[in-house]
Amino acid sequence: xxxxxxxxxxxxxxxxxxxxxxxxxxxxxxxxxxxxxxxxxxxxxxxxxxxxxxxxxxxxxxxxxxxxxxxxxxxxxxxxxxxxxxxxxxxxxxxxxxxxxxxxxxxxxxxxxxxxxxxxxxxxxxxxxxxxxxxxxxxxxxxxxxxxxxxxxxxxxxxxxxxxxxxxxxxxxxxxxxxx
Amino acid sequence: xxxxxxxxxxxxxxxxxxxxxxxxxxxxxxxxxxxxxxxxxxxxxxxxxxxxxxxxxxxxxxxxxxxxxxxxxxxxxxxxxxxxxxxxxxxxxxxxxxxxxxxxxxxxxxxxxxxxxxxxxxxxxxxxxxxxxxxxxxxxxxxxxxxxxxxxxxxxxxxxxxxxxxxxxxxxxxxxxxxx
DNA sequence: CCAACACTGCCTATCAGTAGATAGTTTAAT
DNA sequence: ATTAAACTATCTACTGATAGGCAGTGTTGG
Numbered sequence: 001x002x003x004x005x006x007x008x009x010x011x012x013x014x015x016x017x018x019x020x021x022x023x024x025x026x027x028x029x030x031x032x033x034x035x036x037x038x039x040x041x042x043x044x045x046x047x048x049x050x051x052x053x054x055x056x057x058x059x060x061x062x063x064x065x066x067x068x069x070x071x072x073x074x075x076x077x078x079x080x081x082x083x084x085x086x087x088x089x090x091x092x093x094x095x096x097x098x099x100x101x102x103x104x105x106x107x108x109x110x111x112x113x114x115x116x117x118x119x120x121x122x123x124x125x126x127x128x129x130x131x132x133x134x135x136x137x138x139x140x141x142x143x144x145x146x147x148x149x150x151x152x153x154x155x156x157x158x159x160x161x162x163x164x165x166x167x168x169x170x171x172x173x174x175x176x177x178x179x180x
Numbered sequence: 181x182x183x184x185x186x187x188x189x190x191x192x193x194x195x196x197x198x199x200x201x202x203x204x205x206x207x208x209x210x211x212x213x214x215x216x217x218x219x220x221x222x223x224x225x226x227x228x229x230x231x232x233x234x235x236x237x238x239x240x241x242x243x244x245x246x247x248x249x250x251x252x253x254x255x256x257x258x259x260x261x262x263x264x265x266x267x268x269x270x271x272x273x274x275x276x277x278x279x280x281x282x283x284x285x286x287x288x289x290x291x292x293x294x295x296x297x298x299x300x301x302x303x304x305x306x307x308x309x310x311x312x313x314x315x316x317x318x319x320x321x322x323x324x325x326x327x328x329x330x331x332x333x334x335x336x337x338x339x340x341x342x343x344x345x346x347x348x349x350x351x352x353x354x355x356x357x358x359x360x
Numbered sequence: 361c362c363a364a365c366a367c368t369g370c371c372t373a374t375c376a377g378t379a380g381a382t383a384g385t386t387t388a389a390t
Numbered sequence: 391a392t393t394a395a396a397c398t399a400t401c402t403a404c405t406g407a408t409a410g411g412c413a414g415t416g417t418t419g420g
Contacts, residue, residue, distance in 0.1 A: 017287040018201070019201065022285070025405085026404075026405080034370065034371090036406085037373090040406085044407095046407095095287075096285075103343025104199075104276050105202070106345070108202055122344070144352070145352050148337070148340075148352045149352075151336070153329065156280075156331070156336025157328070159332075159339070160331065163286045163297050163298065172324070205381085214396065215398080217381085220380085220381070225381080226381095
């Protein structure tokens with residue numbers, strides 16, 4: 001892993017714990033073993049780092065989901081796949097969704113970061129909408145609404161589980177979500 | 181409104197926009213027209229201010245909901261009341277739920293603040309559980325799960341609406357929630 | 361083949377601004 | 391005379407950012 005990648009990874013952990021203001025160039029530098037001035041070589045400003053962080057997070061997230069049509073044709077329920085990916089993010093890392101936390105504080109984000117956060121949700125909603133269209137008989141409007149309900153439930157459940165330090169809240173929230 | 185109340189109000193606005201790290205004693209002092217050192221007279225430390233902020237927010241929130249039994253007996257659907265209060269928080273202030281945002285960054289909060297955030301959710305879940313028990317034929321376990329699903333959906337929908345700068349997302353998410 | 365050059369990735373040193381917090385003082389009301 | 395609520399002045403620590411240096415790694419023209 002390059003220093004640049006290490007910096008992004010360190011930043012991701014900190015942002016997922018405490019938001020955009022919870023990391024500094026000095027802390028990241030210390031963690032990866034370089035000086036804070038050198039971080040500016042890789043990312044000219046903090047906003048640049050934040051924007052690239054959100055961009056890569058979104059891209060990796062969508063990539064890991066896979067293709068809706070492919071999943072469906074292989075006999076997998078894409079909605080279950082989506083839910084499982086959120087569950088993994090919580091149970092494995094014990095941290096918030098990066099874009100969930102940043103989304104909540106969107107008002108104070110530099111615009112390039114905010115743009116990437118918006119993209120995360122528009123892309124995930126589009127993915128989920130397709131998932132509902134493939135998986136159950138419905139129309140576009142209904143599928144859109146189901147997509148919104150599903151991702152809202154997941155982000156909210158994640159948040160409350162972390163606030164309450166109780167992952168069983170998340171499990172209760174998603175019970176029966178991807179059945180039938 | 182006393183200076184202390186003004187400080188709490190100013191802090192609330194800032195926290196609901198960008199989390200715990202998004203306010204400083206200097207900014208609050210400037211906004212209410214005193215010096216930053218004077219803020220320490222009212223709140224010895226930042227953690228004290230944060231804890232009192234979360235405490236009052238929770239108390240006011242529960243108080244505004246009213247009594248489940250009273251609502252039910254007056255022919256009102258308590259679940260609809262709960263949903264309406266979240267909708268109001270979003271549409272009126274165009275800001276996140278204070279405890280929602282703070283809950284997401286619970287890992288970095290001073291313990292007294294974190295304790296208050298936990299209380300917000302345990303109290304709201306208890307209120308909602310009662311609401312479901314009163315409003316529809318169910319058992320305690322089902323009511324608990326419904327409570328978790330409902331508050332998760334509301335907090336998540338709020339978050340995504342703010343991230344996307346689109347309140348219609350919230351409205352879609354709650355469509356049909358408090359019917360029948 | 362090799363000297364000149366440029367690029368990469370880091371460094372030191374430093375800046376102005378802001379953070380939370382403290383000690384001690386003034387002002388005004390009780 | 392006491393107390394509440396503000397003040398001035400100051401501290402140490404940290405913030406993002408900049409200027410400029412330096413070693414290593416090509417890369418290229420004579």
